[in-house]
Amino acid sequence: MEICNTIDAMRAASRDCRGAGKRLGLVPTMGALHEGHLSLVRAAKAQCDAVAASLFVNPLQFGPGEDLAKYPRDFERDRALLEREGVDFLFAPGVEEMYPAGAVTYVTVEGLSDKLCGRSRPGHFRGVTTVVSKLFNIVEPGLAFFGQKDAAQMAIIRRMVRDLNIPVRIVSCPIVRQPDGLAMSSRNAYLSAQQKKSALALYSSLLEVQKRFAQGEHRTGPLIEAGKQVFAKEPAAHLDYFEIVNPDTLDPVEGVSRGALVAVAAFVGNTRLIDNVVLGMS
Numbered sequence: 001m002e003i004c005n006t007i008d009a010m011r012a013a014s015r016d017c018r019g020a021g022k023r024l025g026l027v028p029t030m031g032a033l034h035e036g037h038l039s040l041v042r043a044a045k046a047q048c049d050a051v052a053a054s055l056f057v058n059p060l061q062f063g064p065g066e067d068l069a070k071y072p073r074d075f076e077r078d079r080a081l082l083e084r085e086g087v088d089f090l091f092a093p094g095v096e097e098m099y100p101a102g103a104v105t106y107v108t109v110e111g112l113s114d115k116l117c118g119r120s121r122p123g124h125f126r127g128v129t130t131v132v133s134k135l136f137n138i139v140e141p142g143l144a145f146f147g148q149k150d151a152a153q154m155a156i157i158r159r160m161v162r163d164l165n166i167p168v169r170i171v172s173c174p175i176v177r178q179p180d181g182l183a184m185s186s187r188n189a190y191l192s193a194q195q196k197k198s199a200l201a202l203y204s205s206l207l208e209v210q211k212r213f214a215q216g217e218h219r220t221g222p223l224i225e226a227g228k229q230v231f232a233k234e235p236a237a238h239l240d241y242f243e244i245v246n247p248d249t250l251d252p253v254e255g256v257s258r259g260a261l262v263a264v265a266a267f268v269g270n271t272r273l274i275d276n277v278v279l280g281m282s
Contacts, residue, residue, distance in 0.1 A: 001083045003090045007098075007138050010091045011017050012137050014052065017088070022049035026141035026168075028132060031055045032072035032186035033081050037177040040145040041085045043173050052089040052139050053082050059095060060106075060127030072189050091139065098134060107133045109156045109163070115250040116152040116263055120240050129160050130151055136166050144168050149175045149183050151261055151276045155250055175275075177203070183275045190271040198236035199268045202275040205242065207232035213279045218256045220244050227264065240265035240272065242255065247278065 004010040017024050025048030027040045044051040055078055062068035075092065082090055106126050112118070113125035136144065146154050158170050176184045181203040182196060191199060205227040212226050224242055232241050245252055247261040258280030265274045 001087050010138050013089050017050050023142045024145045025051045027053040028135055030057045031078045033078045034184045036147055036184040039176050040173050044145045050088040053087045054091040055136055060130055060260050061124050063121050104191040106130045109160050112156045112250055125156050136168055141168055143171050145171045145233055148172050187271050195268045199235055201231050201237040202236035202264050206262055206277045220256055238267045
């Protein structure tokens with residue numbers, strides 16, 4: 001695995017790869033890798049001739065008082081995991097490399113970036129789209145792989161790619177869960193054993209909505225209320241939002257139909273977690 005710490009090195013590696021006629025896939029990450037990330041790498045390996053992974057904790061997507069300073073970092077562990085999975089290129093730049101002094105340009109997807117997590121975390125999605133657009137410009141992949149757990153992020157990135165005519169195909173990969181149903185997340189490392197049990201309220205609430213929908217309830221209000229009632233049984237989990245939205249526009253829906261996105265965010269202790277399901281999909 002070739003490790004590239006500079007933009008020039010990553011561009012050269014990508015250029016050589018594409019010049020050899022290889023389809024290059026990109027898996028963007030902030031490190032603290034888990035099975036969810038590795039599932040993206042495997043999907044990329046299956047669909048591409050070569051795979052690049054990025055490892056960069058992006059300061060732009062953290063707001064004041066959030067967990068930038070304590071976000072888990074273990075480069076050697078992450079490097080070893082990616083090498084074991086057969087990643088060809090690891091792009092691991094420093095902050096100064098990605099954001100040179102005096103940088104004042106940002107990418108914002110208007111109308112979507114202030115919904116769901118964007119409402120709770122102002123500026124978060126601007127940070128995401130800025131860094132992802134930079135990664136696409138640097139690596140120039142044919143395909144880029146993202147997890148369905150970050151469904152709002154994926155909708156926003158898809159819109160950015162469409163609006164800016166970026167020649168990359170966005171591939172959505174399924175949520176990877178622990179055996180008890182908890183969605184895998186780097187932030188799960190912050191949770192105690194008891195808090196992990198409390199965090200199951202997120203998935204339990206989504207399952208309740210799925211069940212009610214399958215039974216024929218297609219009204220937004222009763223479905224959301226059913227999900228919130230699950231949270232009421234778990235005092236250690238504090239709801240941020242529980243919404244049913246169009247997966248492309250992130251707008252709330254009234255009559256709920258197959259394909260609607262049920263998205264939830266909650267705090268367990270000081271840790272903010274997200275999860276979602278798409279109704280009517282197996």
